[in-house]
Amino acid sequence: MTEKESQVQAIGPKAYIVVWLCLLALTATTVTVARLHLTAYAVIASIFIATAKAALVVTFFMHLRREPWILKIMLFLALLALTLIVLLTFSDVWIRYK
Amino acid sequence: MVMDNEAAMKAPVSFYGEEGRFKGIFSWIFSTNHKRIGIMYLVAILTFFSIGVILGILMRINLISPGKFISERTYNSLFTIHGVIQIFLFIIPGIPASLGNFFLPILIGSRDVAFPRINLMSWWFYMIGGAIVILSIFTGGGAPDTGWTFYAPYSIRTTANVSLALVGVIFLGFSSIFTGLNFITTIHRLRAPGMTFFRMPLFCWSLYATAWTQVLATPVLAITLLLIILERAFAIGFFEPTLGGDPILYEHMFWIYSHPAVYIMILPAMGIVTEIFPVFAKRTIFGYKAIAFSSLSIAFFGYLVWGHHMFTSGMSDTARVIFSLITFMVAVPTGVKVFNWIATLYKGSIQLDSPLIYSLTFIFLFSIAGLSGLIIGTLSLNLYLHGTYFIVGHFHYTMFGGAGFGFFAGLHYWYPKMTGRMYNEKTAKIAWLTIFIGFNILYFTMFILGLEGMPRRYFQYQPQFRTNHIISTVGSWILAAGLILMFGNFIRSLFRGEKAPMNPWGGKTLEWTIPSPPPAENFEKIPVIEHGPYKYE
Incomplete structure (x- = not known):
């Protein structure tokens, strides 16, 4: 299993640089969104951008791309659970203060 | 797959006799061997459990005659510290950190966990956290009096020593995260050749599910408690309504951790009884997947x-309806498990030894817990029963009747392997009977008290509740007597018990293929696995 994994081609420096540039662009987007005064929607936008950034880091910098499928599924389920937790909490706060 | 008897006889000395860099007590507290860490956790956890039991009995004594023995303030501190100790120091680390640490690597055919040093650090964090919690009782403004849930805004306003206790709980949380991380990595990376995920013993699956919960949910607790400390120190206004904060947000964040924590407690116990049923029914588990x-x-x-x-x-209201609905959905996979356990016993060649008796009791008590859980998961009924003794009865049936009895089942099942000695089976059965009777008298009475309207955490009560409170307190004494007998049996057997054979119960999983107690590195040669774990037919 592990041998098979190591045979998968390594992520090259070019990919790292592209990912890094994407992260910078997403950071710039977060700052821009914060200045648009979107009230509560700004929080949602920031969370989506942060999730995208985390996904890039985990996939490329932390090599999730080369991990076996079971780890990918488990991480996806974990992320899904966290998303639902955030959604349920936010929806309660949102409805209460509406 | 298995090491034969002869090879086992020639196996190196047990992990108790292992010679490392240190001697005496240091050979334990600086050991990175998963079995030593498991034993250290076990001793520490059972010590804290005993303290928690004593605090519980003191509370029950007060409730015979409120105010005669204990003051109001002391009573508030007693139920707070009782809760903190039993939840954070006993039942959350209980099975994974002690039995899990000891047996997970053996069950998957590994020599140790993936990160032995982090494992040791986890134990140190646990001890530091425990020491800080105990210290908080005797220092500062006095023992915390908020209840184990530390609800805002009271936890922000009280002059009691809440901040120190919270620091202790944060340490305990990190200890739990380290254990979870270690187990996930161990299961992914250190399985023996041929040990696919679906050939793992089901205790490992339950530890795997638990580990993910530990890793994902516990950080939420750490940050929430940190916010309370910051709020107390700097009056920032996260949860304090007078400063614009939202106390319900605290409850959300607290329970985002603390409800999954219930599954951190119960899943490993379910894993243990799943190991025990096939062995004592001599049947392959029904419905492995x-x-x-x-x-x-x-x-x-x-x-x-x-x-x-x-x-x-x-x-x-919308959130309440949604949460009530999802609560009912948890009952489905739990029902699947109970069905499969019973189906495993069906037409089995049943050997009614104490591990199986405790496992059957687990099903009985956990079913009462689960069914009472459906009652209070129903929104309309919850409005009536919330904050009454019904809740106290329900969670003691879940936590003690479920996780506690699962833990006791595991202790009886694996005691010969861990210590190399057999305990006295007759004493174990008498202890079980005493515990079972005491448990039901103590906690079932609480369901009745709750239905009659007795509020939880009250120091005083109306005269009509007195008889049931007395019955419940007498139950606590019977339960304590049973626990003393059970642990007395274990301690006595350490010195006077018969030598345990390699496989006293006829188990088929890997721990029964190595000597009792296991050698330092478990396996002389890593086994190659060719079939599933419960091959009886």
């Missing part, structure tokens, strides 16, 4: 039901 996936789905749905602790807190 269904049990494995039900562990994962309990862990998953367990994340999404925390709101049922907050039905009367002022949460929105």
